[in-house]
Amino acid sequence: MSHLVLALTIAGMAAVTFGPRLVPTLFLAAAALPRPVVVWLRQVPPAVIAALLAPSLFAPAGTLDLGPGNPGLWLAVPTLLLAWRTRNFYLTIAFGIGSLALLRLVTG
Numbered sequence: 001m002s003h004l005v006l007a008l009t010i011a012g013m014a015a016v017t018f019g020p021r022l023v024p025t026l027f028l029a030a031a032a033l034p035r036p037v038v039v040w041l042r043q044v045p046p047a048v049i050a051a052l053l054a055p056s057l058f059a060p061a062g063t064l065d066l067g068p069g070n071p072g073l074w075l076a077v078p079t080l081l082l083a084w085r086t087r088n089f090y091l092t093i094a095f096g097i098g099s100l101a102l103l104r105l106v107t108g
Helices: 003-028 035-042 044-058 071-086 089-107
Strands: none
Touching: 035 044, 044 071, 071 089
């Protein structure tokens, strides 16, 4: 593969990745969105995180595991409660990672 083809491939991939983010930002930056749209958009990040985490929490080995042998699922409960009460992203992440690390340290 020549350097030109490689450079064009990287530039094309950057455009395809960056374009869908840039275009709405440019058009919607000065616009006032209707309240229902703003409320809906606020729900997108939690929905995406839930969709990414659900398979790891409920089926860490590829099959449904709701038993006591699934520490990630049971540590997610207090972590979610903390997130709900504090609405602090960094505190929630630190608590979740720290509690799982502590559990693994204690249980081996």
